Amino acid sequence: xxxxxxAELDRFLAEHFPQxxxxxVVEALEVDRVRMRLPFDPRQLxxxxxxxxxxxxxxxxxxxxxxxxxxxxxVALAVTTSLNMTFLRRPAPRDLVAECRRLxxxxxxxxxxxxxxxxxxxxxVAHAVATxxxxxxxxxxx
Amino acid sequence: xxxxxxAELDRFLAEHFPQxxxxxVVEALEVDRVRMRLPFDPRQLxxxxxxxxxxxxxxxxxxxxxxxxxxxxxVALAVTTSLNMTFLRRPAPRDLVAECRRLxxxxxxxxxxxxxxxxxxxxxVAHAVATxxxxxxxxxxx
Amino acid sequence: xxxxxxAELDRFLAEHFPQxxxxxVVEALEVDRVRMRLPFDPRQLxxxxxxxxxxxxxxxxxxxxxxxxxxxxxVALAVTTSLNMTFLRRPAPRDLVAECRRLxxxxxxxxxxxxxxxxxxxxxVAHAVATxxxxxxxxxxx
Amino acid sequence: xxxxxxAELDRFLAEHFPQxxxxxVVEALEVDRVRMRLPFDPRQLxxxxxxxxxxxxxxxxxxxxxxxxxxxxxVALAVTTSLNMTFLRRPAPRDLVAECRRLxxxxxxxxxxxxxxxxxxxxxVAHAVATxxxxxxxxxxx
Numbered sequence: 001x002x003x004x005x006x007a008e009l010d011r012f013l014a015e016h017f018p019q020x021x022x023x024x025v026v027e028a029l030e031v032d033r034v035r036m037r038l039p040f041d042p043r044q045l046x047x048x049x050x051x052x053x054x055x056x057x058x059x060x061x062x063x064x065x066x067x068x069x070x071x072x073x074x075v076a077l078a079v080t081t082s083l084n085m086t087f088l089r090r091p092a093p094r095d096l097v098a099e100c101r102r103l104x105x106x107x108x109x110x111x112x113x114x115x116x117x118x119x120x121x122x123x124x125v126a127h128a129v130a131t132x133x134x135x136x137x138x139x140x141x142x
Numbered sequence: 143x144x145x146x147x148x149a150e151l152d153r154f155l156a157e158h159f160p161q162x163x164x165x166x167v168v169e170a171l172e173v174d175r176v177r178m179r180l181p182f183d184p185r186q187l188x189x190x191x192x193x194x195x196x197x198x199x200x201x202x203x204x205x206x207x208x209x210x211x212x213x214x215x216x217v218a219l220a221v222t223t224s225l226n227m228t229f230l231r232r233p234a235p236r237d238l239v240a241e242c243r244r245l246x247x248x249x250x251x252x253x254x255x256x257x258x259x260x261x262x263x264x265x266x267v268a269h270a271v272a273t274x275x276x277x278x279x280x281x282x283x284x
Numbered sequence: 285x286x287x288x289x290x291a292e293l294d295r296f297l298a299e300h301f302p303q304x305x306x307x308x309v310v311e312a313l314e315v316d317r318v319r320m321r322l323p324f325d326p327r328q329l330x331x332x333x334x335x336x337x338x339x340x341x342x343x344x345x346x347x348x349x350x351x352x353x354x355x356x357x358x359v360a361l362a363v364t365t366s367l368n369m370t371f372l373r374r375p376a377p378r379d380l381v382a383e384c385r386r387l388x389x390x391x392x393x394x395x396x397x398x399x400x401x402x403x404x405x406x407x408x409v410a411h412a413v414a415t416x417x418x419x420x421x422x423x424x425x426x
Numbered sequence: 427x428x429x430x431x432x433a434e435l436d437r438f439l440a441e442h443f444p445q446x447x448x449x450x451v452v453e454a455l456e457v458d459r460v461r462m463r464l465p466f467d468p469r470q471l472x473x474x475x476x477x478x479x480x481x482x483x484x485x486x487x488x489x490x491x492x493x494x495x496x497x498x499x500x501v502a503l504a505v506t507t508s509l510n511m512t513f514l515r516r517p518a519p520r521d522l523v524a525e526c527r528r529l530x531x532x533x534x535x536x537x538x539x540x541x542x543x544x545x546x547x548x549x550x551v552a553h554a555v556a557t558x559x560x561x562x563x564x565x566x567x568x
Binding site: 090101 | 286301303337340341342348362363365367368369371374
Binding site: 368373374387388403408 | 511514537539549554555557
């Protein structure tokens with residue numbers, strides 16, 4: 001079971017990451033999957049009406065960070081060590097939905113992948129593989 | 143529907159890739175997924191009793207190649223442009239099973255990811271993202 | 285020789301990417317390398333005083349885009365197909381410097397890698413491999 | 427300075443990795459770079475006369491492993507956690523040369539990238555980014 005609820009995650013972010021707080025809505029927070037929604041905002045657009053790459057990367061990285069927190073509890077210091085993005089289709093000017101799944105939770109590294117969708121379209125717009133380093137002596141790490 | 147059956151794939155490989163022919167067993171060949179099994183062979187082992195990284199990489203790359211063939215038909219010339227491997231756990235000295243899923247089939251690029259398992263263990267031993275370039279004017283490309 | 289000067293690149297961006305115009309300073313623009321500087325701005329910071337991952341990713345992606353333009357001329361439609369980021373050290377609250385080098389310029393794909401540095405520190409803070417798709421019939425493509 | 431000489435590396439491999447012993451020739455072994463040569467062998471070929479992807483991946487991974495050993499001393503248990511390969515050109519049926527450079531040596535992770543060349547051709551045939559996990563309490567780790 002997740003080590004924190006969506007409400008607890010929200011309070012943790014408000015306290016430790018005020019800038020990130022409010023970025024996206026967590027729709028599911030479990031130890032093996034996280035689902036997030038990023039409401040559409042015209043400031044995310046690039047010329048051509050497509051959502052920018054950095055917006056997609058930030059969403060993927062955030063979903064994976066929340067998966068780590070669901071597994072080890074609220075630790076501010078987990079850091080991304082790699083993020084491999086593959087851009088598949090131009091996202092439509094709509095909400096983005098991220099589906100993150102856990103691939104590994106080790107003592108020192110957590111790995112997951114993320115599929116990003118334009119809301120309502122079954123074909124993904126991007127895929128990400130993210131690796132996080134977990135600080136030594138994190139209480140919830142396996 | 144796949145543009146070739148498992149039997150047709152087998153004949154295609156015997157003719158064009160005699161070295162690869164016999165590497166692994168295709169258990170499912172569809173346009174959106176491929177399942178392969180690599181029977182255990184002690185020659186795949188590294189010291190410590192684990193299956194070597196190149197064996198895992200070859201299996202992931204092969205499963206993705208077969209997914210491309212399932213989509214565009216038997217074209218010898220599709221080539222890997224990138225293969226991102228993440229090694230998750232030490233594989234046991236057992237059969238390996240690869241589950242490849244299609245992420246994108248474009249005119250010029252096909253992208254998929256592959257989960258590799260030790261037979262019987264639900265936790266993956268490795269994850270791969272593979273991109274293939276499809277030759278121009280391939281009959282079956284979209 | 286680069287197909288456009290730094291001044292021509294600047295005008296191209298002002299016209300086609302007004303949002304990106306002003307993001308960073310191009311210090312060298314050649315067919316085989318691009319050097320960019322991103323002046324430090326406190327809004328780039330995450331808690332802990334480190335520059336955010338999306339800032340690093342945007343800089344790497346932008347440097348590679350400019351390398352593509354140096355090779356094929358001003359084409360608005362080149363798009364990133366993959367960006368593999370490896371985060372190496374926490375960047376200091378200082379200017380970032382990106383050194384992009386060309387690995388391949390093909391008819392359809394361009395590949396480069398980028399080292400990102402905190403200004404004045406010889407150890408890189410991040411490494412990126414970026415692949416761009418070049419639109420068919422781009423005048424300057426090989 | 428490297429923690430072992432090329433001759434010491436050779437004896438270490440003969441003892442711990444008899445299968446890998448004899449794979450390639452180490453031409454330079456330093457803490458920040460390794461150069462290896464893989465003599466051409468027709469068994470590496472795929473149809474079309476090109477050297478197989480797994481051969482390239484094995485060479486890149488091996489060069490990075492030797493870089494880790496140069497930094498932390500002879501530890502059999504360092505393992506690859508990720509290997510991102512980008513295939514740039516078809517290698518010619520000639521010796522392959524690998525140039526590995528160190529990007530990071532941390533307590534727990536080492537990162538490097540590798541350029542692979544067909545001997546005598548200045549354009550690389552492939553690029554790799556490799557991450558190794560260093561076992562806890564490795565004497566030579568920083």
